[in-house]
Amino acid sequence: MSPPLVRLRGVYKRFGPVVALDGADFELAAGEIHGLLGENGAGKTTLMNVLAGLYRADAGDLEVLGRPVSIREPRDAVQLGVGMVHQHFELVGHFTALENVILGREGSAWLRPDRLRREVEALMERVGLAVPLDRRVRDLPVGVQQKVEILKALYRGARVLILDEPTTLLTPQEVDALLASLRTLVEAGVSVVFITHKLHEVLRSCDRVTVMRRGRRVVTVDRREADPVRLVEWMVGTAPPPPPAREATRPGSPVLELEAVRVVDERGVAVLDGCSLVVREGELVGVAGVSGNGQQALAAVVAGTARPAAGVLRIRGRPAERHGVLDRMRAGVLTIPEDRLRDGILPRMSVAENVVLGRHRLYFPGVRYDPETSRRLARHAIEEFRIVCPGPDAAAGQLSGGNLQRLIAARVFDAAREREARLLVAHNPTRGLDVPSTEFLHARLVEFCAKGGAVLLISEDLDELLKLADRIGVLYRGRVVAEFAREQFDRYAIGRAMTGGVPA
Amino acid sequence: MTTEAAARGRWQVVWPYAGALAIALVLLAALVAMLGGDASQALAGLVRASLGSGAGLGQTLNKTTPLLLGSLAVILGLRGGVFNIGVDGQIYAGAVAATGAAFLLWTAPKAAVLPVVLLAGLAGGAVWGSLPGVLRARLGVSEIFVTVMLNFVAVFLVEYLSTGPWNDPTAGEAITRAIPPEATLPYLWPRAGAHAGILLALAAAVGVWWLLFRTVFGYELRAAGDNPSAALLGGVPVRRAVGVALVASGGLAGLAGAVEVSGFHYRLILGLSPGYGMMAILIAVLSRRHPVLAVPAAMGFAALLVGTDSLQRSVGLPSSAVFVVQAVVLLVLLAAEGVRRGAP
Ligand SMILES: Nc1ncnc2c1ncn2[C@@H]1O[C@H](COP(=O)(O)OP(=O)(O)OP(=O)(O)O)[C@@H](O)[C@H]1O
Ligand SMILES: [Mg+2]
Numbered sequence: 001m002s003p004p005l006v007r008l009r010g011v012y013k014r015f016g017p018v019v020a021l022d023g024a025d026f027e028l029a030a031g032e033i034h035g036l037l038g039e040n041g042a043g044k045t046t047l048m049n050v051l052a053g054l055y056r057a058d059a060g061d062l063e064v065l066g067r068p069v070s071i072r073e074p075r076d077a078v079q080l081g082v083g084m085v086h087q088h089f090e091l092v093g094h095f096t097a098l099e100n101v102i103l104g105r106e107g108s109a110w111l112r113p114d115r116l117r118r119e120v121e122a123l124m125e126r127v128g129l130a131v132p133l134d135r136r137v138r139d140l141p142v143g144v145q146q147k148v149e150i151l152k153a154l155y156r157g158a159r160v161l162i163l164d165e166p167t168t169l170l171t172p173q174e175v176d177a178l179l180a181s182l183r184t185l186v187e188a189g190v191s192v193v194f195i196t197h198k199l200h201e202v203l204r205s206c207d208r209v210t211v212m213r214r215g216r217r218v219v220t221v222d223r224r225e226a227d228p229v230r231l232v233e234w235m236v237g238t239a240p241p242p243p244p245a246r247e248a249t250r251p252g253s254p255v256l257e258l259e260a261v262r263v264v265d266e267r268g269v270a271v272l273d274g275c276s277l278v279v280r281e282g283e284l285v286g287v288a289g290v291s292g293n294g295q296q297a298l299a300a301v302v303a304g305t306a307r308p309a310a311g312v313l314r315i316r317g318r319p320a321e322r323h324g325v326l327d328r329m330r331a332g333v334l335t336i337p338e339d340r341l342r343d344g345i346l347p348r349m350s351v352a353e354n355v356v357l358g359r360h361r362l363y364f365p366g367v368r369y370d371p372e373t374s375r376r377l378a379r380h381a382i383e384e385f386r387i388v389c390p391g392p393d394a395a396a397g398q399l400s401g402g403n404l405q406r407l408i409a410a411r412v413f414d415a416a417r418e419r420e421a422r423l424l425v426a427h428n429p430t431r432g433l434d435v436p437s438t439e440f441l442h443a444r445l446v447e448f449c450a451k452g453g454a455v456l457l458i459s460e461d462l463d464e465l466l467k468l469a470d471r472i473g474v475l476y477r478g479r480v481v482a483e484f485a486r487e488q489f490d491r492y493a494i495g496r497a498m499t500g501g502v503p504a
Numbered sequence: 505m506t507t508e509a510a511a512r513g514r515w516q517v518v519w520p521y522a523g524a525l526a527i528a529l530v531l532l533a534a535l536v537a538m539l540g541g542d543a544s545q546a547l548a549g550l551v552r553a554s555l556g557s558g559a560g561l562g563q564t565l566n567k568t569t570p571l572l573l574g575s576l577a578v579i580l581g582l583r584g585g586v587f588n589i590g591v592d593g594q595i596y597a598g599a600v601a602a603t604g605a606a607f608l609l610w611t612a613p614k615a616a617v618l619p620v621v622l623l624a625g626l627a628g629g630a631v632w633g634s635l636p637g638v639l640r641a642r643l644g645v646s647e648i649f650v651t652v653m654l655n656f657v658a659v660f661l662v663e664y665l666s667t668g669p670w671n672d673p674t675a676g677e678a679i680t681r682a683i684p685p686e687a688t689l690p691y692l693w694p695r696a697g698a699h700a701g702i703l704l705a706l707a708a709a710v711g712v713w714w715l716l717f718r719t720v721f722g723y724e725l726r727a728a729g730d731n732p733s734a735a736l737l738g739g740v741p742v743r744r745a746v747g748v749a750l751v752a753s754g755g756l757a758g759l760a761g762a763v764e765v766s767g768f769h770y771r772l773i774l775g776l777s778p779g780y781g782m783m784a785i786l787i788a789v790l791s792r793r794h795p796v797l798a799v800p801a802a803m804g805f806a807a808l809l810v811g812t813d814s815l816q817r818s819v820g821l822p823s824s825a826v827f828v829v830q831a832v833v834l835l836v837l838l839a840a841e842g843v844r845r846g847a848p
Binding site for chain 2: 303305325326329335337342343344345346347348349353357358360361364366367368369370371
């Protein structure tokens, strides 16, 4: 058998404490469409970024057509014929499609424009992708922008085309069109790596599938050997759910109630649509789902930074649709935001000033702000939450990710002690944390519940949810499509609901 | 920043500027020589005119006042994450309000006139700042457009008043009648011609420091300026804090206008602000948005302005050359700021 077009072997890559790739393998055959599946954080994007030269692996081998090669920077990858289309396009909005396609090609300034145009037109003809070359990219629909990205990669000579979750932003019609054009591309001699979370897309369009989990390859199979049941099992693992990290508590009265909540984002897209959910006192409810299915909107609407366009939202029995963040805080709602740098930290202000954020009006009910009080509270927090930093006056922006999260935890859990906190919304609270920090945070969540607090834990990490939650709701396309009580926890069933509930 | 680091940070601010000042003086000497003047005489004259004589110091103090108040206005905005480039307009608005009050108050008890005039200036500037403030707080409209537009409006208003209703017919130019004596600021140092405005400006610097670092409002404002989305999630009413900051910022600039009228010009004139707004931005950035550091920065700046102005008299440079010299000094300072920021 001839060697594969591309082979990655034993690729290892870590980001700080996080091991993103833990000896991952991957082979791409010439002329195939190869699906790459895996939960959020499995390492799909990282692995392909290594192939595209955007990251340098800490260890591992790379072969092209059986020959060892090294890719140190994107240019090396381009020379080897590897092109990648990222989930977030890298187009220049006010350039035309043609300008975007030819952008960055070496020596392009010396070539005659009409000749370049003829080249691009010939390329479009050959691969069966047509875009209006003279329109500005920002005026084109997303599906067409994506074609521009693909053409850009092909124009630079890509024989291996990596598409990272290309279908997430597309309408169903655009998805059909994309999958059809992938076939044409393959006939034109291109091999495709297709990253997705949707099983039916893999089963429809790919020749082979690789499933990744926790930074490693689980399996590579032919489409004929793949069926939804096994794919989900490979993705989420077959290990029995981990033992619960906590005693089930007898839930009290509802703290958070959502009934058919709809949230529309600034683009006018309904990011939550008919979402219903209840969290009771002493209960930890997990929300599972592939990221991008409404998790951000759910966290925002509960925290009070987004308003529901329709539906009912009650906090401790009282309607709260129109309440802002401050009202929520007064009602005892606390948040651990998903993006700690964007939503959690005042980077140029001190640790002390960060520790009091959110409860500053509690400590300073009058006009005066007393920095000494903040410092004292910060020294306390640094000790109790083991925050590694030079001291209360250090700028918070200098802290590492894990220490930032401890800082936020200190803020949240101390507030819990100070005033009757009722509901904690935590969104991916342990993402990017090392094991001790994760354990630490889990223990705090459990403690919070044990004291009668309600927790809404939105997480991409299914194991975390299986370990901690009393109930798990699965968020898919902006609504909770399935709920599982602890007795019903079953990786496969949850995984299936997460990937769109393909019938077995 | 730890306290030692802060102290170190403060020195880090000073050194590049000391260097920049030296470079600026050398350049200045070269320029003067090029333009046919005596360089050493020019430099000596510059120092004498700005700091080395009573009258020079007095002038420098008088110039410091509007620069300091203006830069405090900019600092207050910057701390909240807004860029008040309308300080000039707010200075004019404050000057108009102060002049108007001085003209209207001829029946009031004499002791009440000056405070009311100054407060009127503050209020005038605050009104000018409130429009961008409200638009920003309510509708999220960028303060940059609004403040710049209002600069034009204020200049037109001054032009209208100084040539129209309040015009001084004996002067024959765009200036108003003089304000009554009870509306004028007393001298702090009569022989040097220094008026008491500097005391107001220094008090304002301390006041802004206190507001920013010792009040809950200031805490929330700084949080809003540092990271609005985190502040919002921390329960800070971001838009309101920023709106209030713009109003207060306008008030400080308005006070500068009032001080210029009642302490220096004794009337409203068209060229009341020779671009104080832009210099205020520069001073705010040089002092790292710190109200107390703004004091030496504003004073140094004022000394440079006064000193270079004197070159006209001492070595007979044409006024256009004086502008060139000032521009060169500004460029060197800006370059120093760039170097400092680029440094790790
Ligand atoms: N630049 C980075 N810095 C720090 N950590 C990172 C970085 N990129 C990825 N990670 C971490 O590496 C792990 C693997 O991430 P990766 O993006 O490869 O996953 P993925 O399979 O593409 O997931 P998704 O389906 O969510 O896109 C995750 O834990 C992620 O948090
Ligand atoms: Mg990814």
